[in-house]
Structures are given as structure tokens and as C-alpha cells.
Amino acid sequence: MSCFADDCLPMATTTPLVVIGITLILAWLLHRLLKWKSLGWQRCDPVLPPGSLGLPLLGETLQFFSWSSSLDMSPFLKKRLQRYGPIFKTNLLGKDLIVSLDTELNNYVTQQEEKAFQIWYPESFMRIMGENNIVSASGSLHKYMRNMVLRVFGPENLRLLLLKDVHSAVSMSLASWAEKQSIELKTASANMILSVTAKWLIGYDTSASSEELWKFYDIRGLLAFPLNVPGTAFYRCVQGRKNLMKVLKQLIDGRRKNAKPLERKNFVDLVIDELKKERPVLNEEVAFNLLFALLFASFETTSSAITVILKFLTDNPKALQELTEEHEQILKQRTDPNSEITWDEYKSMKFTSCVIHESLRLANIAPVLFRKAKQDVQIKGYTIPEGWIVMICPAAVHLNPTTYNHPIVFNPWRWKDISEPVGGSNDFLAFGWGSRFCVGADFAKLQITIFLHYLTTKYRWKVVSGGNMVLSPGLAFPKGCHIEIAPKS
Ligand code: HEM
Structure with missing residues (x-):
């Protein structure tokens, strides 16, 4: 037996x-x-674009997320571009998609927001961001939310208030980094950025406890199979969201009970004012999700940008020299070289702007944009059936040799001849384009610029370990980017 x-x-x-x-x-x-x-x-019969939907359930997800250490278009996209052309179908994360590496289709999709197309992001992304958020909102609610964000991060506040705060955060952070043997650049700059953003969003002082806010959080969970099982990146991301939401709830409840009128309102105050209205446009859930999205976006994206820019500058001494000269020139023109940066000085930093655009062009921090067809769309001989998803890959636009000569070469000087793509353009999608253009783009550029100003005028740095970047397809530094910085003598 x-x-x-x-x-x-x-x-x-x-x-x-x-x-x-x-x-x-x-x-x-x-x-x-x-x-x-x-x-x-x-x-x-609709004529779907060519392509393979891959294996049952997995589709072509594994090939799509495979790492590449080259700045060139990922092998996944390159191979399919050669085989099928710039518009092809695939299946990723359990979803059939049409991939667009085609400028005409990109233009059409981004300019048809809320007409033939609407924004869509995968289930993992929406579950982390919360179902009802600025990304899923449309029409007047979407406009209302964008306006609320711009009241804090729009041009007027940037000039009058945030410039000063970013200046303090940058100078304090750099001084504290210089006292350490080395720092991991992405984590350290994320904390530096959070110290400004958290103050303006939630009135939160991160100097004591910034790590608390993002405990357990793992960005890889945003675009993943939404399996909420311990050990997966998605699970860690869900835990990170829960943790942050708990902190946000305590803060808002505390502010509601203890609402002292402030000279300048932070975002939570605007939210509380909104919720107090007889007929609020936002409900509590939407407001919390908006706060979460803003904290997330500012924490994750700008720190990646700073890391990649420093990496490019480390590898390109000529660009670093021209950048340093631009900033030293500004100091020479001041009566007091130690005075705070002014708005006019900030606006005069043209080569810095070239360095930022060139780095964002190559790094593709937001590697894909998704939209869903609201109706059957006929384009270039194909049908995009209603309900299908189009995935735009900015890398195909940013590495197009007819627009950018020798596209995988880091060449900030090329931007001297290109007018700044304010609000995005069909050749530069780093901050998106159209009505969904990144609402934090100006804030991100301000932070990066001021950081570069203080870094190049007051410090030297060297990469001491890590620093190898990969695209999978999002930008990552598998071993971090550890730098040592020291004051210039
Ligand atoms: C280098 C830094 C950044 C990059 C590369 C970046 C990139 C982008 C891109 C590509 C989009 C468009 C997404 C789409 O069309 O589907 C976007 C939207 C957005 N970004 Fe950023 N972003 C950055 C910084 C920030 C910051 C600092 C904030 C917040 C303060 C922010 C908040 C947002 C929000 C709320 C949206 C959604 C806008 C809407 O749907 O109307 N971003 N960002």
C-alpha cells in the first residue's frame, strides 16, 4: 500500500x-x-498589420523586455522593423498590440486624443496608479486636473518659488554627498528631488524619513504581468503604493483637522479646498491617485534623467567642458559669484538645454506610450480595429537618421540648430506630445539645469563603480551608478 x-x-x-x-x-x-x-x-476582413502574436499567454513579452546595452533601437524592435516594416502587431503582457515605429501613425494617434484614440495603459500600470487618475481621466476632468497641477508646478510658481527651493535642495544635497565616500546617484538624486516635490505636494519634510515614503517600491512592476504574488516586481510595487497611500491619508487627515491658513498653498491644500466644495470636481480617490502619480513621476523620472546626463558627460569630456564654461561664464558676470541663481540666468543656459535634450533623446526614459482605438481606423493600408492598442516607441523617432544625423552618437551640439521643441514635436517625444504632454516637463528641466549649474561650478566627480546603463526597454543601471564628488579647489 x-x-x-x-x-x-x-x-x-x-x-x-x-x-x-x-x-x-x-x-x-x-x-x-x-x-x-x-x-x-x-x-x-480588416487588414491587420503583419507580425506574430508569439506564444500562448506570454506572447512576445520576454523578447520585448530583454536587455540591451546599446543605445541603438532594441533588438526586438529592430528585428521586426526589418521583417515587417514600421507598423506591426505583437502580443505583450497578455494584450494584442499594434506597434508603431512610424512617424505618420504616431502623429495621427497623438493628435487624435479623445477623438479616434484615447489614452490607455496596461493593467499593471493602472493598478499601481489607481484606476481613476490623471492618466485615465478625459475631457473637462482631465483639463481640470492638469490646471491644478500647473498651479503648483507651472511657470509662475517655478519662477517665483520653486527656483529658490530647488537651489537650496541642490546645494545642500551636493554638500552632503561630498562628505560621503561615494553615493549611488539615482537614489541620492531621487531623494534630493523628493525633498522639493514632497514639500510642494504634501508639505512633507523628507529630511528625516524619505525612505519611508517609497518603502518596498519597485518600478519594474509598472509594466509587468499583474500577478500580485510575493517575489514579483508587481507585488513590490503594490506594497509601495499601499505604503505611500497610508502616509498620504495620515497627512491629509492631519491637515484637515489642523488646517492653519498658509501663505502659499501646497497641493494637498488645493485638494482639501476642492473636497470641501459643495460639488467637488475631484473625489477623494481621484485626488489621492493624482498625488500618488505626481510623487511617483517626479521621484522616478527626473532622477533617471540626472543619472543618465552625468553618465553621458563623464564619457564626453568635450561636452562637459563646454557645459562648465557656460556656467562659469554666468558666475563671472555676477557681482557676487555666490549669489543665488536668477530666472534670467536660468533662461540663458542654452548649451545646458542642448545637453538635456540630447540625453533625453537617447535615454528614452518613457520608452513607450499607449493609446486605444475608439473606432476602426484605416491608415497606410491597414485597419486598426476598435479596441486595439497602439504602442508608440519614441526610440524609433529619436533614432531616425533622417532627423538626427548619426543618431546613436551623443551630440548635444546638434540641438544648437534645432528650435526648442516646446510642448513636444513629432521628432521629439521624450515628454510626449499633444494634449497629454508631460505636465511636469518644465519643473524637471529646471531641476536638472540647476543641479548641473551647481555641480559643474563647485564640484568635480568621478564614477567609482557601476554606471553601465541598459535599456529593457526602459532605462536601467543594473549595478547603480556610484560616484564620488569633491569640491573644486
Ligand atoms: C525627465 C523627466 C520626465 C519625463 C521624461 C517625463 C515623461 C512624460 C511623458 C512621455 C508623458 C506623456 C505620457 C503619454 O502621453 O502617455 C508624461 C506625462 C505626465 N507627466 Fe511626465 N515626465 C517627466 C517628469 C515629470 C514630473 C517631474 C512630473 C510631476 C511633477 C510629471 C508628471 C506627469 C503627469 C501628471 C503626466 C500625465 C499628463 C496627462 O495625462 O495629461 N512628469 N511625462
């Missing part, structure tokens, strides 16, 4: 797995059949 039971044991454990496997494959086949039926039988 015992011998019989032992023999059966492996079968007893493998049989349910086999049954689950077969059920999943049958469900996937049924799903495909229904989709084909809805496309092919009920309408006259």
Missing part, C-alpha cells in the same frame, strides 16, 4: 498542473477564436 502511494505521489502533484495548463491553453484558443470571429465574420 505504501509503495503504491509513493508511486502515485508525483502524479498526484503533476496532474493538476497539466489540467491547469491545458485549461489555460484552451481558454486562450477560445479567446483567439472569438476575437477572430468578431473581426473577420462580422465586418468585412
Whole structure:
């Protein structure tokens, strides 16, 4: 009897797995059949772009996320561009998609926001950001939210208040980094940025506890299979969101009970004012999700930009020299070289702007933009059926050799001849384009510029370990980027 039971044991454990496997494959086949039926039988045959939908369930997800240490377009995109042309279909994270490496389709999709297309992001992203947020909002609610954000991070506040705060955060951070043997640049700059953003968003002093805010958080979970299982990046991201939401709730409850009128309102005060209205436009859930999205966006993106810019400058001494000269020239023109940076000085930093644009062009910090077709769209001989997703890859635009000569070379000087793409353009999608253009773009550029000003005029630095960047397809530094900085003598 015992011998019989032992023999059966492996079968007893493998049989349910086999049954689950077969059920999943049958469900996937049924799903495909229904989709084909809805496309092919009920309408006259749409011509979908060429391409492969890959393996059941996985699609081509693994190939898409594979690492590449080159600045060139990822092997995934390059291979399919050669095989199918600039518009092709694939399946990523369980979703059929049409990939656009085509300028005309990109233009059409981004300019048709809320008409033929609407914004869409994968389930993992929406579950982390919260279902109702600025990304999913449309029409007047979307405009209202953008205006609220611009009341804090718009040009007027940047000039009058944030310039000064960024100056203090940068000078204090650099001084404290110089006292350490080395720092990991992305983490340290994220904390520096958070000290300004958290103050203006939630009135939160990060000097004591910035790590608390992002405990457990892992950005890789944003674009992932939404499996909320311990050990996955998605799970860590969900834990990070829960943690931050707890802090936000305590803060807002505290402010509500203890609402002393402030000279200048931070974003939480605007939210509280809004929620107090008889007919508020935002409800509590939307307001919390907006705060989360803003904290996340400012924490994650600008710190990546600073890291990649320093990496490019380390590898390109000529660019570093011209940048340093631009900033030293500003000091020479001042009566007091130690005085704070002024708005006019900030606006005069032309080569710095070239360095920022060139770095963002190559690094593609937001590697993909998604939109969903609201109706069947006929373009370039193909049909994009209603409900299908188009994934725009800015890398294809940024590495187009007809627009950017020798596209994978870091060449900030090329921007001297290009007028600044204010509000984005069809050749520069680093901050998006159209009505969804990044609402924090000016704030991000201000922070990076002031950081470079203080760094190049007062400090020297060298990379002491890590610093190798990969694209997967988002920018990552697998071993970090550890730098040592010291005051200039
Ligand atoms: C280097 C830094 C940054 C980069 C590269 C970047 C990139 C982008 C891109 C590409 C989009 C458009 C997404 C789409 O069309 O689907 C976007 C939107 C957005 N960004 Fe940024 N961003 C940066 C910094 C920031 C900062 C500092 C904030 C907040 C203060 C911010 C807040 C937002 C928000 C709220 C949206 C959504 C806008 C909307 O849907 O109307 N970003 N960003």
C-alpha cells in the first residue's frame, strides 16, 4: 500500500498542473477564436498589420523586455522593423498590440486624443496608479486636473518659488554627498528631488524619513504581468503604493483637522479646498491617485534623467567642458559669484538645454506610450480595429537618421540648430506630445539645469563603480551608478 502511494505521489502533484495548463491553453484558443470571429465574420476582413502574436499567454513579452546595452533601437524592435516594416502587431503582457515605429501613425494617434484614440495603459500600470487618475481621466476632468497641477508646478510658481527651493535642495544635497565616500546617484538624486516635490505636494519634510515614503517600491512592476504574488516586481510595487497611500491619508487627515491658513498653498491644500466644495470636481480617490502619480513621476523620472546626463558627460569630456564654461561664464558676470541663481540666468543656459535634450533623446526614459482605438481606423493600408492598442516607441523617432544625423552618437551640439521643441514635436517625444504632454516637463528641466549649474561650478566627480546603463526597454543601471564628488579647489 505504501509503495503504491509513493508511486502515485508525483502524479498526484503533476496532474493538476497539466489540467491547469491545458485549461489555460484552451481558454486562450477560445479567446483567439472569438476575437477572430468578431473581426473577420462580422465586418468585412480588416487588414491587420503583419507580425506574430508569439506564444500562448506570454506572447512576445520576454523578447520585448530583454536587455540591451546599446543605445541603438532594441533588438526586438529592430528585428521586426526589418521583417515587417514600421507598423506591426505583437502580443505583450497578455494584450494584442499594434506597434508603431512610424512617424505618420504616431502623429495621427497623438493628435487624435479623445477623438479616434484615447489614452490607455496596461493593467499593471493602472493598478499601481489607481484606476481613476490623471492618466485615465478625459475631457473637462482631465483639463481640470492638469490646471491644478500647473498651479503648483507651472511657470509662475517655478519662477517665483520653486527656483529658490530647488537651489537650496541642490546645494545642500551636493554638500552632503561630498562628505560621503561615494553615493549611488539615482537614489541620492531621487531623494534630493523628493525633498522639493514632497514639500510642494504634501508639505512633507523628507529630511528625516524619505525612505519611508517609497518603502518596498519597485518600478519594474509598472509594466509587468499583474500577478500580485510575493517575489514579483508587481507585488513590490503594490506594497509601495499601499505604503505611500497610508502616509498620504495620515497627512491629509492631519491637515484637515489642523488646517492653519498658509501663505502659499501646497497641493494637498488645493485638494482639501476642492473636497470641501459643495460639488467637488475631484473625489477623494481621484485626488489621492493624482498625488500618488505626481510623487511617483517626479521621484522616478527626473532622477533617471540626472543619472543618465552625468553618465553621458563623464564619457564626453568635450561636452562637459563646454557645459562648465557656460556656467562659469554666468558666475563671472555676477557681482557676487555666490549669489543665488536668477530666472534670467536660468533662461540663458542654452548649451545646458542642448545637453538635456540630447540625453533625453537617447535615454528614452518613457520608452513607450499607449493609446486605444475608439473606432476602426484605416491608415497606410491597414485597419486598426476598435479596441486595439497602439504602442508608440519614441526610440524609433529619436533614432531616425533622417532627423538626427548619426543618431546613436551623443551630440548635444546638434540641438544648437534645432528650435526648442516646446510642448513636444513629432521628432521629439521624450515628454510626449499633444494634449497629454508631460505636465511636469518644465519643473524637471529646471531641476536638472540647476543641479548641473551647481555641480559643474563647485564640484568635480568621478564614477567609482557601476554606471553601465541598459535599456529593457526602459532605462536601467543594473549595478547603480556610484560616484564620488569633491569640491573644486
Ligand atoms: C525627465 C523627466 C520626465 C519625463 C521624461 C517625463 C515623461 C512624460 C511623458 C512621455 C508623458 C506623456 C505620457 C503619454 O502621453 O502617455 C508624461 C506625462 C505626465 N507627466 Fe511626465 N515626465 C517627466 C517628469 C515629470 C514630473 C517631474 C512630473 C510631476 C511633477 C510629471 C508628471 C506627469 C503627469 C501628471 C503626466 C500625465 C499628463 C496627462 O495625462 O495629461 N512628469 N511625462
